[in-house]
Amino acid sequence: MEEWIGGLWDRWITQTARRDHPDAAVELKDIEKALGVIFRALGGDPGLRIAAAADQAHGARRRLLQRIAGIGQRVAHAALDHETLVLPPRLAVLPTPSLNRDLYVWLAALAASAGPALERFSQEWIVCNQFATWVTLQRYPGLESRYRRLVEAVVAERIPPEKMPDDEAAQERAVLKALFDPGSVAELPPLARAKAKTLQPVPLWLYPAPPAKNGARRIDPLPTEAEGEQAQEQSVQNKRYQAERDAPPENASPLILLFRAESLLSWAEYLRVNRALDADENPDAGRAAESLEKLTLAENDVRVASKVRFDLDLPAAAEDDLLVGPGIPLPEWDWKRRIMKPDFCRVQTMVARDSVPQPLPERLKRHARKLKNQFAALAPVRRWQKAQPEGSELDIDACVRIAADRLAGWHFSGAGAYLNHRPTERDLACLVLADLSLSTDAYANDRQKVIDVIRDSLMLFGEALSATGDAFAFYGFSSLKRSFVRFHEIKPFDRPLDTLARGRIAALKPGWYTRMGAAVRRARQLIEKQPAQRRLLLILSDGKPHDIDLYEGRYGIEDTRMALIEAREAGIKPFCVTIDREGAGYLPHLFGPAGYTIVRKPEELPDRLPLLYAQLTGNA
Structure with a gap:
Protein backbone atom coordinates (compact mmCIF):
# COMPACT_ATOMS: atom_id res chain seq x y z
CA MET A 1 0.00 0.00 0.00
CA ALA A 209 32.39 23.34 -26.22
CA PRO A 210 34.00 21.48 -23.28
CA PRO A 211 37.80 21.57 -23.55
CA ALA A 212 39.79 18.34 -23.81
CA LYS A 213 41.59 17.44 -20.59
CA ASN A 214 45.09 16.10 -20.03
CA GLY A 215 45.97 17.04 -23.59
CA ALA A 216 44.86 13.63 -24.77
CA ARG A 217 43.01 12.98 -27.97
CA ARG A 218 40.32 10.40 -28.50
CA ILE A 219 41.64 6.87 -28.93
CA ASP A 220 39.38 4.21 -30.31
CA PRO A 221 39.50 0.92 -28.40
CA LEU A 222 40.05 -2.40 -30.07
CA PRO A 223 36.87 -3.82 -31.56
CA THR A 224 34.99 -6.05 -29.19
CA GLU A 225 32.98 -9.12 -30.00
CA ALA A 226 29.75 -7.18 -30.25
CA GLU A 227 31.11 -4.46 -32.54
CA GLY A 228 29.36 -4.43 -35.86
CA GLU A 229 26.75 -6.94 -34.70
CA GLN A 230 23.31 -6.29 -33.36
CA ALA A 231 23.78 -4.82 -29.90
CA GLN A 232 21.27 -5.50 -27.17
CA GLU A 233 20.22 -1.89 -26.97
CA GLN A 234 21.14 1.00 -29.24
CA SER A 235 20.00 4.55 -28.76
CA VAL A 236 18.33 6.24 -31.67
CA GLN A 237 21.01 8.92 -31.83
CA ASN A 238 24.64 9.13 -30.86
CA LYS A 239 25.05 11.81 -28.24
CA ARG A 240 28.17 13.86 -27.71
CA TYR A 241 29.34 13.49 -24.09
CA GLN A 242 31.98 15.32 -22.11
CA ALA A 243 34.88 13.04 -21.31
CA GLU A 244 38.22 13.06 -19.58
CA ARG A 245 41.10 10.65 -19.31
CA ASP A 246 42.46 9.40 -16.02
CA ALA A 247 44.91 6.78 -14.85
CA PRO A 248 43.48 3.61 -13.30
CA PRO A 249 43.90 3.29 -9.53
CA GLU A 250 47.11 1.60 -8.46
CA ASN A 251 45.41 -0.46 -5.77
CA ALA A 252 43.14 -2.83 -7.65
CA SER A 253 41.35 -4.00 -4.52
CA PRO A 254 41.36 -1.48 -1.66
CA LEU A 255 39.20 -3.81 0.47
CA ILE A 256 41.90 -6.47 0.68
CA LEU A 257 42.74 -5.28 4.20
CA LEU A 258 39.31 -6.44 5.33
CA PHE A 259 39.95 -10.01 4.19
CA ARG A 260 39.48 -12.67 6.86
CA ALA A 261 41.05 -16.07 6.34
CA GLU A 262 38.22 -17.93 8.06
CA SER A 263 35.80 -16.73 5.37
CA LEU A 264 37.38 -19.20 2.95
CA LEU A 265 35.47 -22.03 4.61
CA SER A 266 32.24 -20.13 4.99
CA TRP A 267 29.07 -21.98 3.94
CA ALA A 268 28.02 -18.88 2.02
CA GLU A 269 30.61 -19.68 -0.61
CA TYR A 270 28.77 -22.89 -1.44
CA LEU A 271 25.30 -21.41 -1.91
CA ARG A 272 23.90 -21.57 -5.45
CA VAL A 273 23.64 -17.84 -5.94
CA ASN A 274 23.86 -16.21 -9.37
CA ARG A 275 26.75 -13.90 -8.54
CA ALA A 276 27.64 -11.11 -10.94
CA LEU A 277 31.09 -11.34 -12.49
CA ASP A 278 33.20 -8.69 -14.16
CA ALA A 279 32.84 -10.56 -17.45
CA ASP A 280 29.04 -10.55 -17.31
CA GLU A 281 27.19 -8.08 -19.49
CA ASN A 282 25.29 -5.35 -17.69
CA PRO A 283 22.00 -4.63 -19.51
CA ASP A 284 21.68 -1.32 -17.63
CA ALA A 285 25.14 -0.06 -18.60
CA GLY A 286 23.82 2.15 -21.39
CA ARG A 287 21.20 3.82 -19.21
CA ALA A 288 23.75 4.29 -16.45
CA ALA A 289 26.15 5.97 -18.87
CA GLU A 290 23.45 8.35 -20.09
CA SER A 291 22.84 9.55 -16.53
CA LEU A 292 26.50 10.51 -16.05
CA GLU A 293 27.46 14.11 -16.58
CA LYS A 294 31.02 13.24 -17.57
CA LEU A 295 32.56 9.98 -18.80
CA THR A 296 36.00 9.17 -17.41
CA LEU A 297 38.15 6.83 -19.50
CA ALA A 298 41.18 4.93 -18.24
CA GLU A 299 43.39 2.58 -20.19
CA ASN A 300 44.06 -0.75 -18.54
CA ASP A 301 45.52 -4.03 -19.72
CA VAL A 302 42.94 -6.06 -17.78
CA ARG A 303 40.40 -7.78 -20.03
CA VAL A 304 36.93 -8.23 -18.60
CA ALA A 305 35.40 -10.00 -21.61
CA SER A 306 34.86 -13.70 -21.24
CA LYS A 307 35.85 -14.33 -24.87
CA VAL A 308 38.83 -13.07 -26.84
CA ARG A 309 38.81 -12.68 -30.60
CA PHE A 310 42.28 -13.66 -31.72
CA ASP A 311 41.63 -12.68 -35.32
CA LEU A 312 42.02 -9.04 -34.29
CA ASP A 313 45.75 -9.47 -33.78
CA LEU A 314 48.11 -8.46 -36.56
CA PRO A 315 48.85 -11.40 -38.85
CA ALA A 316 52.36 -12.72 -39.11
CA ALA A 317 54.27 -11.80 -42.24
CA ALA A 318 54.10 -15.42 -43.41
CA GLU A 319 50.29 -15.36 -43.21
CA ASP A 320 49.64 -11.88 -44.58
CA ASP A 321 48.91 -11.10 -48.22
CA LEU A 322 51.76 -10.79 -50.70
CA LEU A 323 53.42 -7.41 -51.20
CA VAL A 324 53.89 -6.13 -54.74
CA GLY A 325 56.71 -3.62 -55.06
CA PRO A 326 58.32 -1.33 -52.50
CA GLY A 327 55.30 0.91 -51.90
CA ILE A 328 54.16 4.21 -53.43
CA PRO A 329 54.61 7.52 -51.52
CA LEU A 330 51.61 9.82 -51.74
CA PRO A 331 50.77 13.23 -50.24
CA GLU A 332 48.12 14.05 -47.65
CA TRP A 333 46.12 17.23 -47.04
CA ASP A 334 46.39 18.94 -43.64
CA TRP A 335 43.22 21.01 -43.43
CA LYS A 336 44.20 22.88 -40.27
CA ARG A 337 47.50 24.14 -41.69
CA ARG A 338 46.08 24.33 -45.24
CA ILE A 339 49.09 22.58 -46.74
CA MET A 340 49.72 19.40 -48.69
CA LYS A 341 52.23 17.14 -46.97
CA PRO A 342 54.37 15.55 -49.70
CA ASP A 343 55.16 11.82 -49.53
CA PHE A 344 53.33 11.58 -46.21
CA CYS A 345 51.63 8.21 -46.85
CA ARG A 346 52.87 4.98 -48.37
CA VAL A 347 50.47 2.86 -50.38
CA GLN A 348 51.44 -0.79 -50.58
CA THR A 349 49.97 -2.84 -53.42
CA MET A 350 49.05 -6.37 -52.31
CA VAL A 351 47.53 -9.53 -53.73
CA ALA A 352 45.80 -12.31 -51.81
CA ARG A 353 48.21 -15.03 -50.72
CA ASP A 354 45.67 -17.83 -50.37
CA SER A 355 43.61 -17.11 -53.49
CA VAL A 356 42.78 -20.13 -55.64
CA PRO A 357 41.46 -19.73 -59.21
CA GLN A 358 37.81 -20.65 -59.25
CA PRO A 359 34.75 -20.27 -61.47
CA LEU A 360 31.69 -18.25 -60.66
CA PRO A 361 29.91 -19.79 -57.64
CA GLU A 362 26.95 -21.95 -58.57
CA ARG A 363 24.54 -19.93 -56.40
CA LEU A 364 25.31 -16.76 -58.43
CA LYS A 365 25.19 -18.19 -61.96
CA ARG A 366 21.47 -17.70 -62.49
CA HIS A 367 21.61 -14.11 -61.31
CA ALA A 368 24.71 -13.49 -63.42
CA ARG A 369 22.98 -14.73 -66.60
CA LYS A 370 20.09 -12.35 -65.94
CA LEU A 371 22.45 -9.39 -65.51
CA LYS A 372 24.39 -10.29 -68.65
CA ASN A 373 21.21 -10.28 -70.71
CA GLN A 374 20.22 -6.89 -69.29
CA PHE A 375 23.63 -5.32 -69.78
CA ALA A 376 24.07 -6.69 -73.30
CA ALA A 377 21.98 -3.73 -74.45
CA LEU A 378 24.81 -1.42 -73.35
CA ALA A 379 27.43 -3.30 -75.37
CA PRO A 380 28.75 -1.69 -78.57
CA VAL A 381 26.77 -2.67 -81.67
CA ARG A 382 27.46 -2.31 -85.39
CA ARG A 383 25.45 0.46 -87.05
CA TRP A 384 25.15 1.87 -90.56
CA GLN A 385 26.71 5.31 -90.88
CA LYS A 386 25.30 7.38 -93.73
CA ALA A 387 26.89 9.89 -96.13
CA GLN A 388 30.40 8.51 -95.73
CA PRO A 389 33.19 9.26 -98.23
CA GLU A 390 33.81 5.50 -98.54
CA GLY A 391 31.99 2.35 -97.59
CA SER A 392 30.69 -1.02 -98.63
CA GLU A 393 27.37 0.11 -100.18
CA LEU A 394 25.87 3.16 -101.84
CA ASP A 395 23.73 5.51 -99.75
CA ILE A 396 20.66 5.96 -102.00
CA ASP A 397 19.41 9.00 -100.05
CA ALA A 398 22.81 10.68 -100.32
CA CYS A 399 23.04 9.92 -104.05
CA VAL A 400 19.61 11.47 -104.73
CA ARG A 401 20.55 14.53 -102.65
CA ILE A 402 23.85 14.99 -104.53
CA ALA A 403 22.14 14.62 -107.94
CA ALA A 404 19.46 17.15 -107.00
CA ASP A 405 22.09 19.63 -105.79
CA ARG A 406 24.02 19.32 -109.05
CA LEU A 407 20.90 19.96 -111.14
CA ALA A 408 20.25 23.03 -109.01
CA GLY A 409 23.75 24.30 -109.61
CA TRP A 410 25.24 23.38 -106.23
CA HIS A 411 28.36 21.30 -106.15
CA PHE A 412 29.89 19.84 -102.91
CA SER A 413 33.08 17.94 -103.51
CA GLY A 414 33.20 16.62 -99.91
CA ALA A 415 29.76 15.05 -99.91
CA GLY A 416 29.73 11.29 -99.13
CA ALA A 417 27.57 8.80 -101.01
CA TYR A 418 28.35 5.53 -99.23
CA LEU A 419 27.14 3.53 -96.26
CA ASN A 420 29.75 2.24 -93.80
CA HIS A 421 29.05 -0.52 -91.28
CA ARG A 422 31.09 0.33 -88.16
CA PRO A 423 30.82 -0.67 -84.49
CA THR A 424 29.94 2.09 -82.03
CA GLU A 425 32.08 2.48 -78.91
CA ARG A 426 31.11 3.60 -75.40
CA ASP A 427 34.68 4.68 -74.60
CA LEU A 428 34.30 4.37 -70.82
CA ALA A 429 36.55 3.06 -68.03
CA CYS A 430 35.42 2.25 -64.49
CA LEU A 431 37.52 1.53 -61.39
CA VAL A 432 35.72 0.02 -58.40
CA LEU A 433 37.40 0.75 -55.04
CA ALA A 434 36.03 -1.41 -52.22
CA ASP A 435 36.44 -0.56 -48.54
CA LEU A 436 37.90 -3.63 -46.80
CA SER A 437 38.22 -2.15 -43.31
CA LEU A 438 37.60 -4.12 -40.12
CA SER A 439 33.99 -2.94 -39.94
CA THR A 440 33.16 -5.16 -42.93
CA ASP A 441 33.47 -8.11 -40.55
CA ALA A 442 30.08 -7.13 -39.09
CA TYR A 443 26.94 -9.05 -39.97
CA ALA A 444 24.71 -7.53 -42.64
CA ASN A 445 21.90 -9.98 -41.86
CA ASP A 446 21.40 -13.33 -40.16
CA ARG A 447 23.39 -15.21 -42.82
CA GLN A 448 25.99 -12.88 -44.32
CA LYS A 449 28.65 -10.49 -43.17
CA VAL A 450 29.32 -7.21 -44.98
CA ILE A 451 32.48 -8.65 -46.53
CA ASP A 452 30.38 -11.52 -47.96
CA VAL A 453 28.03 -9.00 -49.53
CA ILE A 454 31.01 -7.15 -51.05
CA ARG A 455 32.36 -10.39 -52.54
CA ASP A 456 29.00 -11.24 -54.14
CA SER A 457 28.64 -7.66 -55.40
CA LEU A 458 32.03 -7.72 -57.13
CA MET A 459 31.35 -11.15 -58.62
CA LEU A 460 28.03 -10.09 -60.16
CA PHE A 461 29.20 -6.60 -61.07
CA GLY A 462 32.16 -8.07 -62.94
CA GLU A 463 29.85 -10.35 -64.93
CA ALA A 464 27.63 -7.39 -65.83
CA LEU A 465 30.58 -5.22 -66.91
CA SER A 466 31.99 -8.02 -69.03
CA ALA A 467 28.77 -7.94 -71.06
CA THR A 468 29.12 -4.20 -71.79
CA GLY A 469 32.67 -4.34 -73.11
CA ASP A 470 33.73 -1.41 -70.90
CA ALA A 471 37.23 -1.35 -69.43
CA PHE A 472 37.04 -1.94 -65.69
CA ALA A 473 39.23 -2.76 -62.70
CA PHE A 474 38.61 -3.90 -59.12
CA TYR A 475 40.72 -2.84 -56.13
CA GLY A 476 40.24 -2.88 -52.36
CA PHE A 477 41.83 -0.89 -49.57
CA SER A 478 42.34 -0.67 -45.83
CA SER A 479 45.06 0.94 -43.72
CA LEU A 480 47.13 0.67 -40.59
CA LYS A 481 48.53 4.17 -40.07
CA ARG A 482 49.95 6.34 -42.82
CA SER A 483 52.96 4.15 -43.53
CA PHE A 484 50.93 1.08 -44.47
CA VAL A 485 47.91 1.77 -46.67
CA ARG A 486 46.96 -1.63 -48.04
CA PHE A 487 45.86 -1.48 -51.70
CA HIS A 488 44.59 -4.88 -52.84
CA GLU A 489 44.86 -5.66 -56.52
CA ILE A 490 41.88 -7.81 -57.55
CA LYS A 491 41.43 -7.26 -61.29
CA PRO A 492 43.56 -4.65 -63.11
CA PHE A 493 42.50 -3.01 -66.35
CA ASP A 494 44.81 -5.11 -68.50
CA ARG A 495 43.47 -8.50 -67.34
CA PRO A 496 40.12 -10.16 -68.02
CA LEU A 497 37.65 -11.28 -65.38
CA ASP A 498 38.89 -14.85 -65.27
CA THR A 499 39.15 -17.59 -62.67
CA LEU A 500 42.19 -15.87 -61.12
CA ALA A 501 40.27 -12.63 -60.54
CA ARG A 502 37.30 -14.52 -59.11
CA GLY A 503 39.65 -16.37 -56.77
CA ARG A 504 41.04 -13.06 -55.51
CA ILE A 505 37.51 -11.79 -54.93
CA ALA A 506 36.65 -14.91 -52.94
CA ALA A 507 39.84 -14.48 -50.87
CA LEU A 508 39.00 -10.93 -49.76
CA LYS A 509 38.98 -10.51 -45.99
CA PRO A 510 38.54 -7.57 -43.60
CA GLY A 511 41.63 -5.43 -43.05
CA TRP A 512 42.09 -2.61 -40.59
CA TYR A 513 41.09 1.04 -40.93
CA THR A 514 39.87 3.42 -43.66
CA ARG A 515 42.48 5.91 -44.91
CA MET A 516 40.37 6.79 -47.88
CA GLY A 517 42.30 9.82 -49.15
CA ALA A 518 45.44 7.85 -49.99
CA ALA A 519 43.40 5.07 -51.64
CA VAL A 520 41.53 7.57 -53.82
CA ARG A 521 44.80 9.18 -54.92
CA ARG A 522 46.25 5.81 -55.91
CA ALA A 523 43.05 4.89 -57.77
CA ARG A 524 43.23 8.22 -59.63
CA GLN A 525 46.77 7.42 -60.78
CA LEU A 526 45.60 4.08 -62.19
CA ILE A 527 42.49 5.30 -63.98
CA GLU A 528 44.28 8.34 -65.40
CA LYS A 529 46.35 5.99 -67.56
CA GLN A 530 43.23 4.76 -69.35
CA PRO A 531 42.62 6.43 -72.73
CA ALA A 532 38.84 6.37 -72.30
CA GLN A 533 36.88 9.55 -72.83
CA ARG A 534 34.79 9.02 -69.69
CA ARG A 535 36.25 7.64 -66.46
CA LEU A 536 34.26 6.61 -63.40
CA LEU A 537 35.61 5.96 -59.89
CA LEU A 538 33.03 3.91 -57.96
CA ILE A 539 33.72 3.66 -54.22
CA LEU A 540 32.04 1.01 -52.05
CA SER A 541 32.20 2.01 -48.40
CA ASP A 542 30.56 1.23 -45.08
CA GLY A 543 31.78 4.17 -42.99
CA LYS A 544 33.60 7.47 -42.86
CA PRO A 545 37.40 7.89 -43.29
CA HIS A 546 39.26 6.83 -40.16
CA ASP A 547 42.67 5.66 -38.95
CA ILE A 548 44.41 5.49 -35.58
CA ASP A 549 47.15 8.08 -36.18
CA LEU A 550 45.14 11.32 -36.04
CA TYR A 551 43.32 10.44 -39.26
CA GLU A 552 39.87 10.86 -37.77
CA GLY A 553 36.98 13.25 -37.66
CA ARG A 554 37.39 16.42 -39.69
CA TYR A 555 41.01 15.67 -40.65
CA GLY A 556 40.16 12.45 -42.49
CA ILE A 557 37.06 13.92 -44.14
CA GLU A 558 38.92 16.97 -45.46
CA ASP A 559 41.82 14.89 -46.79
CA THR A 560 39.38 12.61 -48.62
CA ARG A 561 37.53 15.62 -49.98
CA MET A 562 40.75 17.09 -51.34
CA ALA A 563 41.61 13.76 -52.99
CA LEU A 564 38.17 13.71 -54.65
CA ILE A 565 38.64 17.29 -55.86
CA GLU A 566 41.93 16.25 -57.44
CA ALA A 567 40.15 13.35 -59.15
CA ARG A 568 37.46 15.65 -60.58
CA GLU A 569 40.11 18.05 -61.88
CA ALA A 570 41.68 15.08 -63.69
CA GLY A 571 38.40 14.40 -65.50
CA ILE A 572 37.32 11.50 -63.28
CA LYS A 573 33.79 11.22 -61.92
CA PRO A 574 33.74 9.82 -58.36
CA PHE A 575 30.60 8.22 -56.98
CA CYS A 576 30.09 6.55 -53.60
CA VAL A 577 27.82 3.65 -52.71
CA THR A 578 27.61 3.25 -48.94
CA ILE A 579 25.69 1.24 -46.38
CA ASP A 580 26.45 3.77 -43.63
CA ARG A 581 23.08 5.06 -42.42
CA GLU A 582 24.77 8.17 -41.02
CA GLY A 583 26.39 8.90 -44.38
CA ALA A 584 24.02 11.78 -45.12
CA GLY A 585 25.88 13.81 -42.48
CA TYR A 586 29.24 13.88 -44.29
CA LEU A 587 28.87 12.43 -47.81
CA PRO A 588 27.35 15.62 -49.36
CA HIS A 589 30.49 17.46 -48.25
CA LEU A 590 32.67 14.82 -49.91
CA PHE A 591 30.81 13.86 -53.09
CA GLY A 592 28.17 16.54 -53.52
CA PRO A 593 24.40 16.10 -53.22
CA ALA A 594 24.17 13.84 -56.31
CA GLY A 595 27.48 12.02 -55.91
CA TYR A 596 26.45 9.24 -53.56
CA THR A 597 23.69 6.82 -52.67
CA ILE A 598 22.90 5.04 -49.40
CA VAL A 599 21.85 1.39 -49.52
CA ARG A 600 19.74 0.87 -46.41
CA LYS A 601 19.85 -2.93 -46.62
CA PRO A 602 23.39 -4.20 -47.30
CA GLU A 603 22.10 -7.49 -48.71
CA GLU A 604 20.58 -5.50 -51.61
CA LEU A 605 24.00 -4.24 -52.75
CA PRO A 606 24.62 -7.02 -55.34
CA ASP A 607 21.35 -6.10 -57.09
CA ARG A 608 21.65 -2.33 -56.72
CA LEU A 609 25.23 -1.95 -57.89
CA PRO A 610 24.86 -3.07 -61.54
CA LEU A 611 21.64 -1.12 -61.99
CA LEU A 612 23.25 1.96 -60.52
CA TYR A 613 26.14 1.62 -62.96
CA ALA A 614 23.67 1.43 -65.85
CA GLN A 615 22.07 4.67 -64.69
CA LEU A 616 25.42 6.44 -64.36
CA THR A 617 26.75 5.35 -67.74
CA GLY A 618 23.62 4.74 -69.82
CA ASN A 619 24.25 7.82 -71.95
CA ALA A 620 27.91 7.08 -72.52
Missing part, protein backbone atom coordinates in the same frame (compact mmCIF):
# COMPACT_ATOMS: atom_id res chain seq x y z
CA GLU A 2 2.76 2.41 0.94
CA GLU A 3 4.61 1.62 -2.27
CA TRP A 4 1.47 2.23 -4.34
CA ILE A 5 0.79 5.56 -2.63
CA GLY A 6 4.46 6.53 -3.08
CA GLY A 7 4.24 5.78 -6.81
CA LEU A 8 1.13 7.94 -7.12
CA TRP A 9 2.83 10.78 -5.27
CA ASP A 10 5.95 10.52 -7.39
CA ARG A 11 4.00 10.64 -10.66
CA TRP A 12 1.86 13.54 -9.47
CA ILE A 13 4.67 15.70 -8.14
CA THR A 14 6.80 15.01 -11.22
CA GLN A 15 4.05 15.98 -13.65
CA THR A 16 3.13 19.04 -11.59
CA ALA A 17 6.70 20.27 -11.28
CA ARG A 18 7.61 19.88 -14.97
CA ARG A 19 8.16 23.16 -16.74
CA ASP A 20 8.57 21.77 -20.25
CA HIS A 21 5.82 21.05 -22.75
CA PRO A 22 5.89 17.38 -23.88
CA ASP A 23 2.96 17.85 -26.27
CA ALA A 24 4.95 20.50 -28.16
CA ALA A 25 8.21 18.58 -28.31
CA VAL A 26 10.27 18.54 -31.53
CA GLU A 27 12.89 15.82 -32.05
CA LEU A 28 16.25 16.65 -33.62
CA LYS A 29 16.23 13.43 -35.65
CA ASP A 30 13.03 14.56 -37.40
CA ILE A 31 14.51 17.83 -38.72
CA GLU A 32 18.22 17.06 -38.75
CA LYS A 33 18.45 16.98 -42.55
CA ALA A 34 16.54 20.25 -42.91
CA LEU A 35 18.75 21.90 -40.29
CA GLY A 36 21.84 20.73 -42.17
CA VAL A 37 20.55 22.35 -45.36
CA ILE A 38 19.71 25.59 -43.51
CA PHE A 39 23.07 25.65 -41.75
CA ARG A 40 25.07 25.24 -44.96
CA ALA A 41 22.80 27.55 -46.99
CA LEU A 42 23.38 30.35 -44.47
CA GLY A 43 27.15 30.04 -44.86
CA GLY A 44 27.98 27.44 -42.23
CA ASP A 45 31.08 25.31 -42.51
CA PRO A 46 30.11 22.43 -44.84
CA GLY A 47 32.53 20.10 -43.05
CA LEU A 48 30.69 20.30 -39.73
CA ARG A 49 28.25 17.58 -38.74
CA ILE A 50 25.18 17.94 -36.54
CA ALA A 51 25.04 15.76 -33.43
CA ALA A 52 22.81 15.42 -30.38
CA ALA A 53 24.04 16.90 -27.10
CA ALA A 54 24.08 15.00 -23.82
CA ASP A 55 22.38 16.36 -20.71
CA GLN A 56 24.56 18.28 -18.25
CA ALA A 57 23.97 19.57 -14.74
CA HIS A 58 23.48 23.36 -14.94
CA GLY A 59 23.50 24.30 -11.22
CA ALA A 60 20.94 27.09 -11.69
CA ARG A 61 18.09 28.00 -9.38
CA ARG A 62 14.99 25.83 -9.67
CA ARG A 63 11.42 26.29 -8.57
CA LEU A 64 10.23 24.84 -5.28
CA LEU A 65 8.22 22.00 -6.85
CA GLN A 66 11.18 21.05 -9.03
CA ARG A 67 13.40 20.77 -5.98
CA ILE A 68 10.81 18.64 -4.18
CA ALA A 69 10.38 16.34 -7.21
CA GLY A 70 14.13 16.22 -7.85
CA ILE A 71 13.87 17.18 -11.52
CA GLY A 72 15.14 20.00 -13.72
CA GLN A 73 18.77 19.54 -12.71
CA ARG A 74 20.09 18.70 -16.18
CA VAL A 75 19.75 20.25 -19.61
CA ALA A 76 21.28 19.71 -23.06
CA HIS A 77 23.15 22.81 -24.26
CA ALA A 78 23.79 23.78 -27.88
CA ALA A 79 27.52 24.09 -28.59
CA LEU A 80 29.92 24.49 -31.50
CA ASP A 81 33.47 23.37 -32.15
CA HIS A 82 35.61 22.88 -35.26
CA GLU A 83 34.05 19.47 -36.03
CA THR A 84 30.48 19.41 -34.68
CA LEU A 85 27.41 21.55 -34.17
CA VAL A 86 25.84 20.02 -31.06
CA LEU A 87 22.12 20.62 -30.57
CA PRO A 88 19.64 19.34 -27.96
CA PRO A 89 18.19 15.98 -29.03
CA ARG A 90 14.71 17.18 -28.08
CA LEU A 91 13.24 20.64 -27.59
CA ALA A 92 10.14 21.06 -25.45
CA VAL A 93 11.02 24.27 -23.59
CA LEU A 94 8.46 26.39 -25.46
CA PRO A 95 4.67 25.92 -25.48
CA THR A 96 4.10 25.24 -29.22
CA PRO A 97 5.84 22.95 -31.74
CA SER A 98 6.33 25.86 -34.14
CA LEU A 99 8.30 27.79 -31.52
CA ASN A 100 10.50 24.81 -30.69
CA ARG A 101 11.11 24.24 -34.39
CA ASP A 102 11.98 27.93 -34.82
CA LEU A 103 14.40 27.60 -31.92
CA TYR A 104 16.26 24.84 -33.80
CA VAL A 105 16.38 27.06 -36.90
CA TRP A 106 17.67 30.00 -34.88
CA LEU A 107 20.47 27.98 -33.32
CA ALA A 108 21.53 26.73 -36.77
CA ALA A 109 21.50 30.28 -38.15
CA LEU A 110 23.43 31.56 -35.12
CA ALA A 111 26.13 28.93 -35.58
CA ALA A 112 26.31 29.50 -39.35
CA SER A 113 26.67 33.28 -39.35
CA ALA A 114 28.92 33.76 -36.33
CA GLY A 115 30.52 30.35 -35.96
CA PRO A 116 34.21 31.38 -36.04
CA ALA A 117 33.68 33.95 -33.28
CA LEU A 118 31.77 31.49 -31.11
CA GLU A 119 34.41 28.77 -31.52
CA ARG A 120 37.04 30.85 -29.75
CA PHE A 121 34.98 32.41 -26.95
CA SER A 122 37.93 34.68 -26.31
CA GLN A 123 35.68 37.14 -24.43
CA GLU A 124 33.02 36.55 -21.82
CA TRP A 125 30.34 34.09 -22.83
CA ILE A 126 27.48 36.59 -22.67
CA VAL A 127 29.41 39.08 -24.82
CA CYS A 128 30.20 36.49 -27.50
CA ASN A 129 26.56 35.44 -27.79
CA GLN A 130 25.38 39.02 -28.01
CA PHE A 131 27.85 39.68 -30.80
CA ALA A 132 26.77 36.51 -32.62
CA THR A 133 23.10 37.46 -32.27
CA TRP A 134 23.74 40.97 -33.59
CA VAL A 135 25.70 39.63 -36.57
CA THR A 136 22.96 37.12 -37.38
CA LEU A 137 20.18 39.71 -37.25
CA GLN A 138 22.20 42.16 -39.36
CA ARG A 139 23.02 39.53 -41.97
CA TYR A 140 19.51 38.01 -42.10
CA PRO A 141 16.91 40.69 -41.23
CA GLY A 142 14.13 38.23 -41.99
CA LEU A 143 14.92 36.43 -38.74
CA GLU A 144 14.18 39.52 -36.63
CA SER A 145 10.49 38.77 -36.03
CA ARG A 146 11.20 35.10 -35.34
CA TYR A 147 13.90 36.02 -32.86
CA ARG A 148 11.60 38.44 -31.01
CA ARG A 149 8.89 35.79 -30.67
CA LEU A 150 11.47 33.32 -29.32
CA VAL A 151 12.80 35.84 -26.79
CA GLU A 152 9.32 36.58 -25.44
CA ALA A 153 8.52 32.87 -25.16
CA VAL A 154 11.82 32.04 -23.47
CA VAL A 155 11.55 34.90 -20.98
CA ALA A 156 8.04 33.76 -20.03
CA GLU A 157 9.44 30.35 -19.01
CA ARG A 158 12.25 31.71 -16.80
CA ILE A 159 12.12 32.45 -13.07
CA PRO A 160 11.57 36.22 -12.76
CA PRO A 161 14.28 38.30 -11.03
CA GLU A 162 11.80 39.34 -8.32
CA LYS A 163 11.91 35.80 -6.90
CA MET A 164 15.71 35.65 -6.66
CA PRO A 165 18.32 37.04 -4.26
CA ASP A 166 19.75 40.43 -5.19
CA ASP A 167 23.01 39.23 -6.80
CA GLU A 168 21.33 36.51 -8.85
CA ALA A 169 18.55 38.94 -9.81
CA ALA A 170 21.15 41.40 -11.10
CA GLN A 171 22.64 38.73 -13.36
CA GLU A 172 19.19 37.65 -14.57
CA ARG A 173 18.31 41.27 -15.48
CA ALA A 174 21.56 41.51 -17.42
CA VAL A 175 20.68 38.37 -19.37
CA LEU A 176 17.18 39.68 -20.14
CA LYS A 177 18.63 42.97 -21.33
CA ALA A 178 21.13 41.14 -23.52
CA LEU A 179 18.33 39.07 -25.07
CA PHE A 180 16.10 42.03 -25.88
CA ASP A 181 18.95 44.36 -26.93
CA PRO A 182 21.99 42.37 -28.13
CA GLY A 183 25.23 44.22 -27.49
CA SER A 184 23.99 46.30 -24.55
CA VAL A 185 25.66 44.25 -21.75
CA ALA A 186 29.44 44.37 -21.44
CA GLU A 187 29.76 41.90 -18.55
CA LEU A 188 27.77 40.04 -15.96
CA PRO A 189 27.48 41.53 -12.46
CA PRO A 190 29.49 39.51 -9.92
CA LEU A 191 27.84 37.22 -7.39
CA ALA A 192 28.15 38.45 -3.80
CA ARG A 193 27.29 35.19 -2.03
CA ALA A 194 29.37 32.01 -1.92
CA LYS A 195 26.28 29.80 -2.26
CA ALA A 196 24.76 31.74 -5.13
CA LYS A 197 23.37 29.78 -8.05
CA THR A 198 24.57 30.05 -11.63
CA LEU A 199 22.58 31.52 -14.49
CA GLN A 200 19.48 29.78 -15.72
CA PRO A 201 20.10 28.03 -19.06
CA VAL A 202 19.61 30.28 -22.08
CA PRO A 203 18.30 28.10 -24.94
CA LEU A 204 18.77 30.91 -27.48
CA TRP A 205 22.56 30.96 -27.06
CA LEU A 206 25.42 28.62 -27.89
CA TYR A 207 27.58 27.37 -25.05
CA PRO A 208 31.34 26.85 -25.29
